[in-house]
Amino acid sequence: MTAEMRRPKVLMIIAKFHPAIGGTENQALLLCESLIKKGLDVEVLTRKVHGLPDHAYVRGVPVNRAIKVIDRGKLFGVTYFLSCLYFLFVHRRKFDIVHCHILHGFHSMAAVLMQRFFGKQVVIKVASSGVLSDFIMLRRSLFGSYLLGFLRGADRLVALCNQAIAEARVQGFPEDRIVLIPNGVDSSRFRPVLSREHSRKRLVYAGSLTATKGVDVLIDAFGGLRQDHGLLRLDIFGDGPLRKSLQAKVAQLGLSEEIRFQGAVTGIERHLDSSCIFVQPSLVEGMSNVILEAMSAGLPVIATRVGATPDIINDGVSGLLVDSGKPDQIRDAIVRLVSDEAFAQRIGRAARSIIESHYAIEIVADRYRVLYNEVMDARHGS
Secondary structure (H helix, E strand, O other): OOOHHHHOOOEHHHHHOOOOOOOHHHHHHHHHHHHHHHEEEEEEEOOOOOOOOOEEEEEEEEEEEEOHHHHOOOOHHHHHHHHHHHHHHHHHHHOOEEEEEOOOHHHHHHHHHHHHHOEEEEEEEOOHHHHHHHHHHHHHHOOOOHHHHOOOOOEEEEEEEHHHHHHHHHOOOOOHHHEEEHHHHHHHOOOOOOOOOOOOOOEEEEEOHHHHHHHHHHHHHHOOOOOOOOEEEEEEEOOOOOOOHHHHHOOOOOOOOOEEEEEEEHHHHHHHOEEEEEOOOOOOOOHHHHHHHHHHOOOEEEEEEEOHHHHHEEEEEOOOEEOOHHHHHHHHHHHHHHHHHHHHHHHHHOOOOHHHHHHHHHHHHHHHHHHHHHHHHHHHHH
8 A cells, every 4th residue: 555545644743833923833834734635634742731722623733732841941851752752652553654843852852762663754844054953952952962863863854945954964864864845835825915005115024023033133224224215114013022122222213103013913914015025134044934925925025145045035036135134235125126116026026936836835735745655655665
């Protein structure tokens, strides 16, 4: 019986899941939804959360909140690992493949143990690359080098970008077990929307307000635009520990009328239309969901050359790339788009086309389905 006929049962493991909000969590939910629509049997295993049921359906995805932890120093990791391993052992006949999100999660170790002793297939997704990569975070942990060597036994390591592939090679992961599959985006939810405006009036940032996101750099860039482009506005969507200090910076620069902190919102797509330029000034990034969403909405995107972004954006064709921490480069890129509406529209159309061809979640889910079948066939063949 082939893997396609067997329809492999997949258990997704992730430390936090909906209603937790984050790039990894959002991607996991989106992928599970799409795989289920394609007929796969998918469940999620995640941490127990006070006030939420242990078993529930989230947008049609069955969720087991069964990982129990003692949140005290090293006890957290030990209890997380043991609780996850216990669940995998007890329910081992209910799944064929364990798909782990984040390499350095304690669940990845438990999954590979299940592979060693019970023949389960293990797919591990690398969530981040660069200075905060999964590999670096794992090496910094207790017995990190040993754990890294153990995890090399996973059936497949999913990298989001070429940088992650290079990092995996350096860390000794077998070449034939590394596969490139990017994040996906709901291209039906994020789609081009016309505005009544006939020129670019708004800059948009969406994401957390933390040090690695470079929002302060974006504010400096916007400040340099004031004299020549006084009609522009900057909407900042999101929240985080730096919100008050960033608001103070805006006030100090006298930009409180032009820069608006909108807070965290649901349905960000309602705020993305053809009057927008999307800016992602991150200093560190994996594969940015919001960049994919903005491109899917047909917006011209300005983003820093970090993480997977150079893989997504063809500079000057489907977006504009700048160096991180350089407000003058962001400012010049904004001026280029504001001053040439035809160019901005061309960039936006190319961005949407790339999403439809490579990053729509249906395409990404199909690639995972092929991957699952490959690891099942390889296991049964051996």
